[in-house]
Amino acid sequence: MTLTALALPDHCEAGATGAVIPVDIAAAKATSAVVPVAETETLDLLAAIGRVLAMDVVASLNLPPFDASAMDGYAVKADAFAGQGPWRLKVTGRIAAGDTPAQSSEGSVRILTGAPVPQGFDTVVMQEKCRVDGDSIVIDQKQRSVQNVRIAGEDVRRGESLLEAGETLKPQHLALLAGQGMAGIAVRRKIRVGLISTGNELREPGQPIHPGQIFNSNRVMLRASLDACRWAEVLDFGIVPDTREAIAAALAGAATKCDAIITTGGVSAGEEDHVTWAVGSGGGMLDVMKVAMRPGKPVKVGKLGGALFLGLPGNPNATLVTFRMIALPALRRLSGLSHTAPTWTQAVADFTYEKRPDRTEFVPVCLGAAGSDGLSRVTMLGRGSSASLRAISRADGIALLPPGVDRVEPGMRVVFEAI
Ligand SMILES: Nc1nc2c(c(=O)[nH]1)N[C@H]1C(S)=C(S)[C@@H](COP(=O)(O)OP(=O)(O)OC[C@H]3O[C@@H](n4cnc5c(N)ncnc54)[C@H](O)[C@@H]3O)O[C@H]1N2
Numbered sequence: 001m002t003l004t005a006l007a008l009p010d011h012c013e014a015g016a017t018g019a020v021i022p023v024d025i026a027a028a029k030a031t032s033a034v035v036p037v038a039e040t041e042t043l044d045l046l047a048a049i050g051r052v053l054a055m056d057v058v059a060s061l062n063l064p065p066f067d068a069s070a071m072d073g074y075a076v077k078a079d080a081f082a083g084q085g086p087w088r089l090k091v092t093g094r095i096a097a098g099d100t101p102a103q104s105s106e107g108s109v110r111i112l113t114g115a116p117v118p119q120g121f122d123t124v125v126m127q128e129k130c131r132v133d134g135d136s137i138v139i140d141q142k143q144r145s146v147q148n149v150r151i152a153g154e155d156v157r158r159g160e161s162l163l164e165a166g167e168t169l170k171p172q173h174l175a176l177l178a179g180q181g182m183a184g185i186a187v188r189r190k191i192r193v194g195l196i197s198t199g200n201e202l203r204e205p206g207q208p209i210h211p212g213q214i215f216n217s218n219r220v221m222l223r224a225s226l227d228a229c230r231w232a233e234v235l236d237f238g239i240v241p242d243t244r245e246a247i248a249a250a251l252a253g254a255a256t257k258c259d260a261i262i263t264t265g266g267v268s269a270g271e272e273d274h275v276t277w278a279v280g281s282g283g284g285m286l287d288v289m290k291v292a293m294r295p296g297k298p299v300k301v302g303k304l305g306g307a308l309f310l311g312l313p314g315n316p317n318a319t320l321v322t323f324r325m326i327a328l329p330a331l332r333r334l335s336g337l338s339h340t341a342p343t344w345t346q347a348v349a350d351f352t353y354e355k356r357p358d359r360t361e362f363v364p365v366c367l368g369a370a371g372s373d374g375l376s377r378v379t380m381l382g383r384g385s386s387a388s389l390r391a392i393s394r395a396d397g398i399a400l401l402p403p404g405v406d407r408v409e410p411g412m413r414v415v416f417e418a419i
């Protein structure tokens with residue numbers, strides 16, 4: 001199981017009743033609950049880095065646009081190399097990158113890398129293979145046609161598909177677009193993600209703290225995670241106290257401004273956990289109430305007004321795991337990305353761990369050397385505690401230990417998501 005399912009075979013209704021549902025179903029419910037934002041904007045290439053491409057891009061130019069020399073050397077004609085060598089060819093001209101394509105078929109032409117091969121010549125001899133003798137070159141080896149020449153269109157052919165809508169734009173994609181002469185590109189608008197940290201005990205780092213209080217660490221973790229997604233914009237509603245009224249008011253405000261709302265804390269069963277109530281009182285509905293996962297069991301997913309609602313547990317490891325496994329795939333779909341699932345890497349466990357077989361467990365792991373099978377060995381960090389920040393801060397990844405397994409032993413195959 002790798003959390004890629006979008007189909008919802010069973011458990012479709014069960015989530016809303018409060019039943020415990022499998023994590024892949026919960027992730028699929030979150031992802032299928034959203035419709036990608038439709039609005040687009042056209043941005044300069046540099047501003048489009050990391051954004052979601054809104055259109056398919058087809059090449060309008062060949063690359064290279066002309067037959068170009070791949071070496072510094074001499075343009076010659078292969079059929080000048082008849083009989084026995086060495087061959088002596090007069091140098092009749094010179095062409096460098098940026099020069100207008102020339103026409104000549106006499107002898108040879110001094111040519112520099114990137115210059116258009118003059119019409120009439122069909123091959124380039126690199127200068128290391130030529131001796132200059134007065135106004136001629138002497139070549140000892142017979143030459144074949146189309147050597148050291150980049151043929152027009154061999155890299156990109158006009159009319160071919162270059163990029164597809166739904167990809168995130170990486171530097172190399174921008175280079176491809178620039179190579180086509182495009183100065184701007186249409187991308188989906190950023191999704192607006194509201195962030196609400198619930199908890200009377202929370203203070204922001206830098207604020208004075210009293211006994212019984214803790215610093216808000218989830219806020220910076222989620223903000224930094226979302227800031228790294230260039231297709232998302234965070235609206236931070238700060239810390240909201242643990243009262244029904246305060247949380248309901250914060251949610252109502254966020255729902256009018258955001259495409260998605262993420263809360264942390266206040267989703268479990270105690271009398272100070274008001275998030276579920278507040279979503280309901282605002283006219284929202286929850287489709288995921290409890291998930292067979294550790295950490296993260298009390299994660300909530302639903303809708304509030306037009307916004308996707310994601311209620312993540314407050315324990316930092318549970319926040320991180322539910323964000324990456326359930327919230328992020330849904331946000332990616334909302335943004336218009338075509339690839340939404342976590343990226344899993346195969347590895348081999350180098351640890352022993354007893355787990356409950358009725359749930360998926362996610363544990364922080366660090367990567368060791370690869371074995372002879374080419375797969376990295378992974379070691380579990382800490383005890384997978386939901387509240388532990390230390391273990392996730394040292395981890396290279398989060399390993400998924402599937403349901404049905406009650407014990408992980410060294411040598412077992414596992415998958416992990418790099419973090
Ligand atoms: N009777 C039950 N109690 C609990 C259950 C349950 O099923 N029955 N579930 C447990 C599980 S599992 C989890 S996970 C937590 C989830 O709790 P909440 O989401 O309601 O979160 P809080 O109670 O508000 O906080 C939990 C923990 O995390 C700390 N926290 C909260 N926000 C932050 C933040 N922004 N930065 C750092 N730390 C934060 C908070 O102080 C608490 O220590 O519930 C169990 N209980």
Ligand code: MOO
Pocket residue numbers: 293294295296297298313315318386387
């Ligand atoms: O399932 Mo909770 O997320 O352990 O702490």
